[in-house]
Amino acid sequence: MAQHVHQHANHGHEGDHLVRNHHHHDGVFHTHAPVDKMKQAFALTCVVLLVEAIGGILSHSLALLSDAGHVLTDLAAIGLSWYAMVQAQKPPNDTMTYGYHRTGILAALSNGVGLIVIAIVIAWQAYGRLHHAEPIDSTWMFISAGVGLLVNLYLGLGLRSEDNINVRSAVLHMLGDAAASAAVIVAAVVIAATHFYMIDPILSVLIALLIAFGAWRIVQQSVGILMEGTPKGINLREVAETIRSVPGVCDVHDLHVWSITSGRNALSCHVVIDGDQTIRHSQAVLRDMEHRLVHLGIGHVTVQVEDAEHPHGGSILCCDDPAPEHRDTAK
16 A cells, blocks of 8 residues: 655645644744845845945055955845745645745855855955055044944844844845944054054954855755755654654554755655555654654755555665665666
8 A cells, every 4th residue: 555645734724723723833934034124125235335445445445345345245146036936825736846945055055155255355355455554534434334333233133033044134134234333443543543554354254154154054954954964953753753753553664854945944854654554654654754844944845655565775765776676677
């Protein structure tokens, strides 16, 4: 006996009732991203870019121009995030059966790679300045960085609670730029008091390292989702034991857990049950399994039900080699 049964946490059936009335969401669902806030963030970031670019030119500060370069990537990040959020609201169709949720992951990956490139450019420019320090107008430096600090703190803190990797990548840009602006302000005060111009390229290198570190984390997480790796916080062995603990389930194999997008985890597996059980009883087993998996942060479940005679490998993971019976047939 082998039957495919698909339980989706968002469909209007009994499984939907289990999930929506459950108090432990654990990242299974998330609200629609704040599109209006991203529109506002895009407009205000344009203002910051203009102020810091002009301020950097007038003050001859590489640190401030570096921060303006970071703001330019902020603008691209916010624009991509805004676009991705609009795309993610599109319903699934025949060609995109999961919808457009991974548009946000692609945007986050692009943002991360762009930031790493910017960090390398900043570090290279700073290296040149370390050998030939230039006089800097600390007043323009202070004013321009102050505007950047206030705007980026306002935007970053307003969006930091969103459980969405795409939004978090944009927030990382904002908070990273706020930190860089704060450092530029400190550097402006030091230059005004001591005329120690070397602090400008030194600070630029620190800004580059800050950018690169945060960007690398975003790239790693984005690649993990695109490669359909096991989501962070999900223990595959624990998931297998949870499935086996359901009364009526004898074993589980071909187990996969992945993220459709950040906060939306999915699972597929084959479970072995008694071949004499009725379809009604197997449905009760599936409902119980679905309910337990919600506790582990998995809300989209696809299960193939088999009896003990159905050929399969001995591992809970998918095996590339066919079962012995299939190999004999192939010969």
